[in-house]
Amino acid sequence: MRIRYRLPVMLGAALLCGCVSSIDQVTKTDQSAVQMRSYQERAFDTADKEQTLRSVIATLQDLNFVLDKADVDLGTVTATKLSGYELRVTVTVRPRGDSQMLVRINAGYGEKAVKDLKFYRDFFTALEKAMFLTAHEVD
Amino acid sequence: MRARRTTWHGLMSATLIALGVLFVAGCETLPDNAMALSPDSLQQRQLQTRRVEGIDEKALLAASAGVLQDLGFNIDEAETRLGVIVASKKRSAIDTADIITSSLETLAVDLVFSLVFGDHFSDDGEISIDVTQKIRISIVTRPALDSSGQPRKDAQVIRVTIQRLVWDDDGNLTHAESVEDPKVYQKFFDRLSKSIFLELQAI
Numbered sequence: 197m198r199i200r201y202r203l204p205v206m207l208g209a210a211l212l213c214g215c216v217s218s219i220d221q222v223t224k225t226d227q228s229a230v231q232m233r234s235y236q237e238r239a240f241d242t243a244d245k246e247q248t249l250r251s252v253i254a255t256l257q258d259l260n261f262v263l264d265k266a267d268v269d270l271g272t273v274t275a276t277k278l279s280g281y282e283l284r285v286t287v288t289v290r291p292r293g294d295s296q297m298l299v300r301i302n303a304g305y306g307e308k309a310v311k312d313l314k315f316y317r318d319f320f321t322a323l324e325k326a327m328f329l330t331a332h333e334v335d
Numbered sequence: 336m337r338a339r340r341t342t343w344h345g346l347m348s349a350t351l352i353a354l355g356v357l358f359v360a361g362c363e364t365l366p367d368n369a370m371a372l373s374p375d376s377l378q379q380r381q382l383q384t385r386r387v388e389g390i391d392e393k394a395l396l397a398a399s400a401g402v403l404q405d406l407g408f409n410i411d412e413a414e415t416r417l418g419v420i421v422a423s424k425k426r427s428a429i430d431t432a433d434i435i436t437s438s439l440e441t442l443a444v445d446l447v448f449s450l451v452f453g454d455h456f457s458d459d460g461e462i463s464i465d466v467t468q469k470i471r472i473s474i475v476t477r478p479a480l481d482s483s484g485q486p487r488k489d490a491q492v493i494r495v496t497i498q499r500l501v502w503d504d505d506g507n508l509t510h511a512e513s514v515e516d517p518k519v520y521q522k523f524f525d526r527l528s529k530s531i532f533l534e535l536q537a538i
């Protein structure tokens with residue numbers, strides 16, 4: 197039975213998604229880089245990169261993530277949350293001037309990038325608590 | 336009679352195709368609270384965290400790697416400067432109690448379908464059971480703070496988070512979940528205490 201319906205289902209899905217070559221997905225985004233950064237990125241008043249990364253990791257653990265990778269030199273942490281769904285995030289930490297750290301997070305859920313503003317706001321709210329610092333919007 | 340059955344089947348196939356398309360097109364959305372701290376996050380943190388006295392961070396990480404090896408995990412990633420170790424293992428997920436429950440469920444569903452449609456709709460009579468699981472674990476250490484808020488060299492805090500993915504005999508993913516059972520963490524930390532003891536003996 198499963199095989200009998202596979203073709204109509206695939207055709208239906210193709211129609212819904214529009215006729216786009218799948219290789220275009222490599223460079224496809226729905227929003228401009230500036231737009232995305234406005235909600236994915238915040239600045240914190242600290243010069244301590246390692247401590248910021250440690251706070252990011254602690255926050256992700258509080259949010260039920262298990263880490264995939266961490267690199268202090270590159271300043272990246274990647275983690276996965278499994279809760280009936282699979283959510284994967286990468287957080288980068290890099291210096292901004294001498295007195296600030298820029299924290300950026302991007303997330304993928306299923307086959308899509310997460311664009312929900314509340315999602316990012318919630319992350320930075322949780323991170324603020326772990327850092328004991330305010331997240332500043334970056335212009 | 337023949338015509339009626341064809342109509343039924345036509346209707347059912349249309350519904351199935353519509354559902355299939357919705358599913359493939361990804362109508363599922365991420366839960367609203369995916370990134371919000373849950374009310375039980377503090378409790379989870381306590382369950383997953385221990386304070387270890389009389390050890391520096393490197394030695395604690397070494398002891399942690401040791402206990403992971405004791406438990407048959409492979410280390411996927413480590414960044415000692417951030418106190419991070421990530422490991423995983425693949426194991427059997429066959430659970431006898433689970434097999435009995437799912438067989439009964441399948442039987443019940445079959446019965447309902449035969450009653451409603453007067454036909455053996457689920458003609459394959461297949462029972463899926465969970466067979467394989469991948470267990471992932473991340474261990475994160477940090478120096479404990481002294482009374483003036485400075486990091487201590489001789490006391491650490493360690494937090495462990497575990498999750499697992501389970502597949503059935505058709506290779507379909509059936510569970511993707513965080514492990515929240517206190518017993519699992521308790522056992523892990525019992526093992527860790529022994530590994531720390533051995534690590535400190537070796538120094």
